[in-house]
Amino acid sequence: xxxxxxxxxxxxxxxxxxxxxxxxxxxxxxxxxxxxxxxxxxxxxxxxxxxxxxxxxxxxxxxxxxxxxxxxxxxxxxxxxxxxxxxxxxxxxxxxxxxxxxxxxxxxxxxxxxxxxxxxxxxxxxxxxxxxxxxxxxxxxxxxxxxxxxxxxxxxxxxxxxxxxxxxxxxxxxxxxxxxxxxxxxxxxxxxxxxxxxxxxxxxxxxxxxxxxxxxxxxxxxxxxxxxxxxxxxxxxxxxxxxxxxxxxxxxxxxxxxxxxxxxxxxxxxxxxxxxxxxxxxxxxxxxxxxxxxxxxxxxxxxxxxxxxxxxxxxxx
Amino acid sequence: xxxxxxxxxxxxxxxxxxxxxxxxxxxxxxxxxxxxxxxxxxxxxxxxxxxxxxxxxxxxxxxxxxxxxxxxxxxxxxxxxxxxxxxxxxxxxxxxxxxxxxxxxxxxxxxxxxxxxxxxxxxxxxxxxxxxxxxxxxxxxxxxxxxxxxxxxxxxxxxxxxxxxxxxxxxxxxxxxxxxxxxxxxxxxxxxxxxxxxxxxxxxxxxxxxxxxxxxxxxxxxxxxxxxxxxxxxxxxxxxxxxxxxxxxxxxxxxxxxxxxxxxxxxxxxxxxxxxxxxxxxxxxxxxxxxxxxxxxxxxxxxxxxxxxxxxxxxxxxxxxxxxxxxxxxxxxxxxxxxxxxxxxxxxxxxxxxxxxxxxxxxxxxxxxxxxxxxxxxxxxxxxxxxxxxxxxxxxxxxxxxxxxxxxxxxxxxxxxxxxxxxxxxxxxxxxxxxx
Numbered sequence: 001x002x003x004x005x006x007x008x009x010x011x012x013x014x015x016x017x018x019x020x021x022x023x024x025x026x027x028x029x030x031x032x033x034x035x036x037x038x039x040x041x042x043x044x045x046x047x048x049x050x051x052x053x054x055x056x057x058x059x060x061x062x063x064x065x066x067x068x069x070x071x072x073x074x075x076x077x078x079x080x081x082x083x084x085x086x087x088x089x090x091x092x093x094x095x096x097x098x099x100x101x102x103x104x105x106x107x108x109x110x111x112x113x114x115x116x117x118x119x120x121x122x123x124x125x126x127x128x129x130x131x132x133x134x135x136x137x138x139x140x141x142x143x144x145x146x147x148x149x150x151x152x153x154x155x156x157x158x159x160x161x162x163x164x165x166x167x168x169x170x171x172x173x174x175x176x177x178x179x180x181x182x183x184x185x186x187x188x189x190x191x192x193x194x195x196x197x198x199x200x201x202x203x204x205x206x207x208x209x210x211x212x213x214x215x216x217x218x219x220x221x222x223x224x225x226x227x228x229x230x231x232x233x234x235x236x237x238x239x240x241x242x243x244x245x246x247x248x249x250x251x252x253x254x255x256x257x258x259x260x261x262x263x264x265x266x267x268x269x270x271x272x273x274x275x276x277x278x279x280x281x282x283x284x285x286x287x288x289x290x291x292x293x294x295x296x297x298x299x300x301x302x303x304x305x306x307x308x309x310x311x312x313x314x315x316x317x
Numbered sequence: 318x319x320x321x322x323x324x325x326x327x328x329x330x331x332x333x334x335x336x337x338x339x340x341x342x343x344x345x346x347x348x349x350x351x352x353x354x355x356x357x358x359x360x361x362x363x364x365x366x367x368x369x370x371x372x373x374x375x376x377x378x379x380x381x382x383x384x385x386x387x388x389x390x391x392x393x394x395x396x397x398x399x400x401x402x403x404x405x406x407x408x409x410x411x412x413x414x415x416x417x418x419x420x421x422x423x424x425x426x427x428x429x430x431x432x433x434x435x436x437x438x439x440x441x442x443x444x445x446x447x448x449x450x451x452x453x454x455x456x457x458x459x460x461x462x463x464x465x466x467x468x469x470x471x472x473x474x475x476x477x478x479x480x481x482x483x484x485x486x487x488x489x490x491x492x493x494x495x496x497x498x499x500x501x502x503x504x505x506x507x508x509x510x511x512x513x514x515x516x517x518x519x520x521x522x523x524x525x526x527x528x529x530x531x532x533x534x535x536x537x538x539x540x541x542x543x544x545x546x547x548x549x550x551x552x553x554x555x556x557x558x559x560x561x562x563x564x565x566x567x568x569x570x571x572x573x574x575x576x577x578x579x580x581x582x583x584x585x586x587x588x589x590x591x592x593x594x595x596x597x598x599x600x601x602x603x604x605x606x607x608x609x610x611x612x613x614x615x616x617x618x619x620x621x622x623x624x625x626x627x628x629x630x631x632x633x634x635x636x637x638x639x640x641x642x643x644x645x646x647x648x649x650x651x652x653x654x655x656x657x658x659x660x661x662x663x664x665x666x667x668x669x670x671x672x673x674x675x676x677x678x679x680x681x682x683x684x685x686x687x688x689x690x691x692x693x694x695x696x697x698x699x700x701x702x703x704x705x706x707x708x709x710x711x712x713x714x715x716x717x718x719x720x721x722x723x724x725x726x727x728x729x730x731x732x733x734x735x736x737x738x739x740x741x742x743x744x745x746x747x748x749x750x751x752x753x
Contacts, residue, residue, distance in 0.1 A: 065362070065363060065456045065459050065460050066431070066434055066438070066453070066456055066460070067734060067737070068431065068434070068435065068438075093746055093749065093751045094749055094751075096749065096750060096751060096752075097749045097750070100750075159595075178533055180596065181533030181534070181580065181582070182533065182580045182582055263582065264582035264583050264584050265576075265580050265581065265582050265583075265750070266576050266581070266583070266747060266748050266749065266750035267576060267580055267750045268750070269748055269749050269750050273748070274745075274748075274749060277539075277745065277748050278745070280428075280429050280431070280539070281431075281541065281741050281744075281745075282430075282431055282737065282741075283734060283737055283738060283741065284741055284745075
């Protein structure tokens with residue numbers, strides 16, 4: 001093989017054998033990989049085995065007396081009957097639930113992004129010495145359980161709650177709005193409120209790491225604040241945006257209690273509610289497991305996009 | 318298509334136990350990995366009880382001997398629905414048996430019958446007393462999860478309880494169960510939105526749940542059987558266990574029509590919290606929930622209590638049911654469990670519990686005509702912070718259950734698996750908001 005003229009030959013390092021050198025200290029080749037063992041065991045026990053159990057239930061059977069779900073762990077005994085039925089129903093009468101779920105998650109994630117980006121940007125760029133306090137305030141909602149926060153919203157959104165009192169006091173609405181009567185907007189609001197802290201933190205982490213010199217270079221080259229933002233800050237924070245969107249949208253897809261607490265109407269049923277309902281019904285456990293698997297496949301799509309996008313950005317560095 | 322073979326009883330129990338745990342242990346998985354064995358169909362062992370088809374459950378063992386001593390120093394283990402037993406009465410039991418060193422550490426609860434059965438089945442909770450519903454009683458016996466009762470140790474059943482429960486259709490000879498509470502399924506409503514005259518004057522009061530005038534303020538229990546029973550009643554169909562295609566299609570059509578007509582909301586606390594707090598104007602309701610609802614009607618004044626009502630057909634032709642008490646096979650203190658049951662269904666204690674949880678016991682000494690103007694123990698105790706209340710509010714006579722109702726009303730019973738699936742499919746379409 002000839003080396004093209006003018007090109008430097010690829011420099012290959014010494015082939016790693018049993019020992020590696022790092023600043024003069026010798027490590028076994030398994031030293032660094034061994035750090036992943038605890039997490040691997042953790043994942044195997046708490047993710048892979050339960051996932052396999054869910055699959056075994058989805059393709060399993062029901063007990064002959066109580067009709068509870070029975071996992072069948074041997075793939076050669078699996079039956080696709082229940083899964084096929086759920087899949088068929090999903091494209092027929094459950095389709096509306098998939099559409100609702102998709103709509104709510106997309107809108108809520110977009111709202112989360114708009115609101116969270118502004119907050120994270122402010123803290124990262126203008127927080128100054130108050131960054132720590134501001135971050136602590138941002139994390140504060142995490143100290144209260146999601147359920148409690150949703151219960152608080154029930155009171156706030158009540159026809160006699162503070163939201164309606166403020167709206168009517170300011171004459172923004174002629175009479176109190178019944179937010180809790182099964183409105184999609186209320187469910188979306190609940191999702192936004194419940195998940196926005198998960199959006200702010202990763203965005204802040206990315207925005208805070210953006211080199212200020214890059215922004216100043218943009219200004220020096222004649223770009224105004226808006227142009228600098230759209231041409232420098234926003235592209236640089238794209239990985240953070242994607243990560244934050246993945247972090248909030250994945251749990252939103254499986255959320256069921258936001259809808260349960262703030263609506264309860266069949267008109268706002270989400271995929272998580274279908275799973276919850278099937279789990280609570282005699283003989284429907286396999287159906288619930290089938291829904292879980294379908295949901296997993298659906299949320300894999302944004303996850304794969306995120307992974308592809310991340311891999312691309314690493315390659316272009 | 319390849320079908321999964323039926324499982325042997327042993328494998329069924331092993332696998333069911335594994336499923337009961339949210340994350341199964343490795344040993345459970347390895348156990349369950351054994352090849353499925355000979356085909357044994359457990360469902361064939363379960364007879365479907367109906368009032369016109371009474372069932373005598375098979376004996377799975379002998380009751381404990383009458384001279385079995387009361388366990389000393391035992392902690393009574395109770396597995397029950399939440400908010401269904403007044404702890405004051407449990408403490409009364411503990412005090413009565415103080416010489417035996419009896420202790421009580423809390424109630425293990427479940428949110429639905431499946432969850433209760435799973436807890437019992439997995440053996441994680443070694444309950445002394447369990448509170449099943451009629452539809453699972455036969456299954457519990459078939460799975461050998463209950464023990465037969467010693468009638469000599471429960472004299473209160475014959476002394477204090479209605480004759481209709483001395484030989485119930487679902488458990489002839491009350492081999493495994495005693496009655497706990499009795500209730501009807503009707504309609505709860507806010508009287509400031511729907512007057513008593515209005516609902517009583519309707520040709521078909523069940524249809525009020527479809528009245529667009531109540532749009533956004535209609536509640537439905539998250540219970541497919543009870544919600545669908547009401548749709549059947551609305552259509553004049555009295556077989557609440559129907560497998561008739563035309564009947565089920567009517568149910569499906571009406572449930573989906575309800576979504577468009579009133580945008581109902583599904584809530585387990587529909588009739589004992591949301592109704593009292595003006596979240597709903599009208600809802601499906603168990604009589605016991607509405608009776609106990611005054612405890613949720615802040616500020617607990619008489620005017621607040623008067624804000625809600627309960628409707629059930631005047632001819633008493635509507636859904637009626639009862640819950641049960643039984644002793645699990647693996648109860649650690651079976652003699653104490655017998656004592657507890659006898660205590661719990663005796664007149665005074667049953668009525669004390671009734672005054673708290675709102676669910677009426679079938680007591681012969683209780684004058685049903687007096688329940689609407691008599692205070693129970695909890696009503697008296699709460700008088701320091703709330704306006705006086707009776708066992709049943711005087712304006713809710715429909716919520717009082719009479720012994721004769723059990724000969725008139727309609728019972729929900731267990732369904733064959735294929736029928737059950739069809740029922741659930743319809744319910745699932747409703748909760749998914751199909752067509753909305």
